[in-house]
Amino acid sequence: MTPLIVGGGPAGAAAAITLARADVLPHLIERTSGEHDVVCGGFLGWDALALLGRLGIDTTALGARPITRLRLIAGKRRIEAPLPHAAAGLSRRSLDAALLAAAERAGAEVTRGVTVRSADPQRRRVRLHDDSEIACDALLLATGKHELRGVARPLADRRDSLAVGLRAALPPSPARQAALADTIELHLFDQGYAGLLLQEDGTANLCLSVSQQRLTAAAGPAALLAELANELPTLAERLGPDLPAPISAIAGVPYGWSAGTTTAGLFRLGDQGAVIASLAGDGIAMALAGGIGAAEALLAEGPDAAEAWQAGFARRTARQRRLAEMLRHGAERRLGRAALMALLRLAPGLITPATHLTRTH
Ligand SMILES: Cc1cc2nc3c(=O)[nH]c(=O)nc-3n(C[C@H](O)[C@H](O)[C@H](O)COP(=O)(O)OP(=O)(O)OC[C@H]3O[C@@H](n4cnc5c(N)ncnc54)[C@H](O)[C@@H]3O)c2cc1C
Incomplete structure (x- = not known):
């Protein structure tokens, strides 16, 4: 064969x-x-x-890098919880x-x-x-x-609902090392999210998923990041004074x-x-x-x-895939995000089944 x-x-x-x-x-x-x-x-x-x-x-x-905690941040609201099993950033x-x-x-x-x-x-x-x-x-x-x-x-x-992925590496810094140790951090915003974790060389991986519409409205990846840094104070803190470059992009994610x-x-x-x-x-x-x-x-x-x-x-x-889509649609809308964060604040234990049910068996 x-x-x-x-x-x-x-x-x-x-x-x-x-x-x-x-x-x-x-x-x-x-x-x-x-x-x-x-x-x-x-x-x-x-x-x-x-x-x-x-x-x-x-x-x-x-x-x-070992990851044992999930931190979800939506504007000023923040939830942190242990993951049910050890994960990693690479x-x-x-x-x-x-x-x-x-x-x-x-x-x-x-x-x-x-x-x-x-x-x-x-x-x-x-x-x-x-x-x-x-x-x-x-x-x-x-x-x-x-x-x-x-x-x-x-x-x-699906042309109207395809997402764009963006990625940049942030150089090693004591502030990011301290904030992201053992943690995957997700910053939720309208029509997308940004994920941050530490990599093997001490850099932080910044990866965003955003709707094509929001990216177009912002006039490109660098402008979108500048807009998000204004909107999301903790993300701005993680980015530091210089916005990262280059930013790689992949469009049409279904x-x-x-x-x-x-x-x-x-x-x-x-x-x-x-x-x-x-x-x-x-x-x-x-x-x-x-x-x-x-x-x-x-x-x-x-x-x-x-x-x-x-x-x-x-x-x-x-x-x-269906559960992940529900979480994504909830997290990408202002009201859905508020409801999700309120629910997880009341019942942080829900993070365990949510992370389990979105794993591959
Ligand atoms: C923004 C974003 C963030 C993500 N974050 C995570 C995450 O944190 N954790 C996670 O588990 N998943 C994540 N994913 C999903 C993950 O990246 C993909 O599901 C995974 O990479 C799929 O693997 P693959 O082998 O199918 O494709 P790919 O990883 O895309 O590999 C495809 C390979 O094929 C090669 N190739 C393409 N076309 C040709 C060709 N014509 N001829 C020869 N070679 C070709 C490419 O060069 C590439 O090496 C993320 C996705 C996005 C969009």
Whole structure:
């Protein structure tokens, strides 16, 4: 069997490791040529940590910062609570590099610096940027937030509700070290949120999710950050006097979407298969679980297992994605935010089921 994996993020790498460990050596094609930053919060929940352990990734050795507390801030209201299990903060630069190295060590053929231009699932072929073609028995599509011609996600009817992700690194500072030690901090605002956590090198990862409308109204990422610093005093304190630069962006994020169907031989992994609201901090776990699950289905039943596996994965993640969407919609609106914060102040114990129910099982 010759499986081809397009995309070397958590989903593609998890599939590659799982296949290679079973002596079915896949070919993985990743367009970046080396270590790179990713627009992502870098929060690893306990489910992601368990899945990474299964894949042989030692996040402690990579310097992941432990996270044991959640702090929610909405304007002047603030709630802090322990997480039910230990989580961690790690840059995607380190995580993705470690996963791809593990895939190579397991025996996968990893080609970097090559972009796949299009795919034809019926003919089970992909076309590369130089117009050459590669044939395969099974195509594992793991291009994340990026669409591939021929197999793009049908998102036309969601155009008005797509979100934008923004990310910047904040340099190490004693104030941020003290404020963010052991903590994931979420600042809620109209039409989005900003997440902050410490990374392995002492920098803080600042990651925002915001509606396209609010970003456009603010006239771009830097102007939006300046606007938020005026609106949110604690966020302004965390940012300090200088707004971060550069700010990376990724547009068109379809929170809540899933691929219920596919064609024989085409497995849609990670964000190409199901997207959970980033506020829940579980996209990496879902990508890892999807990569492992699809590879196991392929090993057990061959390429024709794709359709049943895809439908099953959409079903199994439905409740988790729905709850994350409810929390996101609540947190993005002024009244919903006030109600959410009031409810959590009265019953902080609700944070435990909410964090559990948005995890990947
Ligand atoms: C703002 C924001 C914050 C988030 N924060 C968190 C968080 O804190 N914790 C969490 O668990 N999840 C978070 N997520 C979700 C998480 O980032 C994704 O769910 C996860 O990265 C999906 O993994 P993936 O492997 O499917 O895709 P990706 O991580 O996007 O990887 C896809 C890979 O495919 C490659 N690629 C793309 N196109 C091609 C091509 N044509 N040819 C070859 N290679 C290609 C890319 O270079 C990339 O390496 C966040 C998402 C957003 C938008």
